[in-house]
Amino acid sequence: MSWQLKKRVSALSRWLNGSSANRPKYARPPVVVPAPDAFVPSEVDPAPVVPQANPLPNRLILGRVFDSAHPVRSREELLGRRRELDELLAATLDFGQHAIVHGARGSGKTSLVRIFGDHADQGGAVVIYMACEPGVSFSELILPYLRAIPTAALRPGAREAFARGLDALPATFGPRAVVELVAEQVSSPVLFILDEFDRITDTVVKADIAAAMKLLSDALATVLFVLVGIARDVSDVVDAHPSLRRHLRTVALGRIEPTSVDALITNGAAAAGLVFDDRARAVIARASCGSPFHVRIFAHHSALAAVRDGSSVVREADARTGLKTALEHWASMNHADAATFVRLVETGQNLHLLERTARRAAVNDRLEQDGSAETAHTNILADAVRAEPGMDTALVFRDSVAPQFLIAFIMLAEVSAPASVPTARQELPDAVDS
Incomplete structure (x- = not known):
């Protein structure tokens, strides 16, 4: 740390402790207790008793x-996000759309999608939630989601075919391989929630995600993506495939x-x-x-x-x-x-x-x-x-x-x-x- 910065941080400490000139110190106001025989005029309401x-x-x-x-731990703790929650549920469960949730740090994105996942699970969807890691390829990002798809979400009799297809995936695969694996085999609604999507900075990976979303929608697959990140990620994904707009719902989180x-x-x-x-x-x-x-x-x-x-x-x-x-x-x-x-x-x-x-x-x-x-x-x-x-x-x-x-x-x-x-x-x- 430079000498100037140390000086300023030292000034911060002094400033916060009230030693700067002309800065008042805020103290708890004194509590005045009247004498037992003190007269209180009848026309003045007594001070309210604070529990x-x-x-x-x-x-x-x-x-x-x-x-x-x-993130919040229960539905009751998610305050001020009823509209956004309803919009997410409607987009994915009612209209079969992919979704992007975006907002600033501290806006409660992860809290929202966690509670959304709880509701979606109760509504019969399979919710697979993971946080993105920087530097991964498309294959490395998506493979854990594919492996997490439960047997109960597969079409009857498709368990062995899905397992064989999953094992046969090459080390590096693209969006079309994902669609070919899940489009005919997965019958239940499955939601891939990619939290902290803004950590993905590789434009090729983002383009592959957009392509996968578009191909899944075209194939009428029941697998949907929910991307969670900051605002600029919306344009990155949509710009790669403008036709994706009709298959996509964006949910912006402002202030409560x-x-x-x-x-x-x-x-x-x-x-x-x-x-x-x-x-x-x-x-x-x-x-x-x-x-x-x-x-x-x-x-x-x-x-x-x-x-x-x-x-x-x-x-x-x-x-x-x-x-x-x-x-x-x-x-x-x-x-x-x-x-x-x-x-x-x-x-x-x-x-x-x-x-x-x-x-x-x-x-x-x-x-x-x-x-x-x-x-x-x-x-x-x-x-x-x-x-x-x-x-x-x-x-x-x-x-x-x-x-x-x-x-x-x-x-x-x-x-x-x-x-x-x-x-x-x-x-x-x-x-x-x-």
Whole structure:
């Protein structure tokens, strides 16, 4: 690490700990307990009693209910994706179409397809899920799926013929060999889910995948592909075979709605025996911009802050502490962008515009260079942004989860009264249309 970068990271640590000039420290407000004989006017409603849970949850419980590192484990945990789930089920089970699921990191793609697979399995389909590995050939990618097709999915009496055909495949085979093997032998709906498809960078492999999808559809085969990756993979596959469009459904995952953000916090809090007050929810909602990953990681750190203080109620001070500790964790893995963000925020200039820029990137997954105020000054973001591959007029953050952390930096730096923070159920200011 260069001397300059070390200096900036050191500044980050000092900054997060409140030692920078003119930065307020957020502390839990003092609790004032009236004397037993204190007079309370009858016309003033008493303060609402916030339920207290006992005992406090341990770290393992909090890590489970606000897990940001793994896909959701049950249907009940998949919030805000009902439309996308229904669209996937309709495309594959009702219309026999292949599907591409795309969205930014943290949008919940893997969670969606895992729950989709659960529903599809219940609906009578065979679901074979694997994650792609970089550097593999078409044969190496598809052979494990073919070997995983169960006997029950084959046409009656086709077991031996399928086994012989599978054994006879050469070391290197193409899309047509796959179709010849499965088109006549497989009778049940079989879904090949290729998660992390963006890790496949070989254009030849992508073209072979597209060809296989087209040939399978033409042969009326019951084997379908579900590709899961980032947006640019859609054009890569479709461009290889434009006629594939009529056999394909694309499902885009944007950000979840504010009501789903609120529900995600509520469900996690209830499972952990905690309560998040409205101001804490507003802090998390503002910083996360509807990203399930960020909602969970900010809520997790906020809950830990409250529990460390012996409270089962997560308040605004805890949420801001949660932003700080989440930032420290992210910055330890991304020194360069963290140093850039510290430099930008410590200037104290145009923080409102900087947040609008970060929010636009977080919501739209890119910054279109359209001459708007939000994109006119993107040069100040330095190496934190880069041109989106294949697009001359768009920029993306080098670390796709970084925009929300930039907003968290800004929120910790701003000097504002707590009353100015909107409630979680209100529309956030300066929302950017997707």
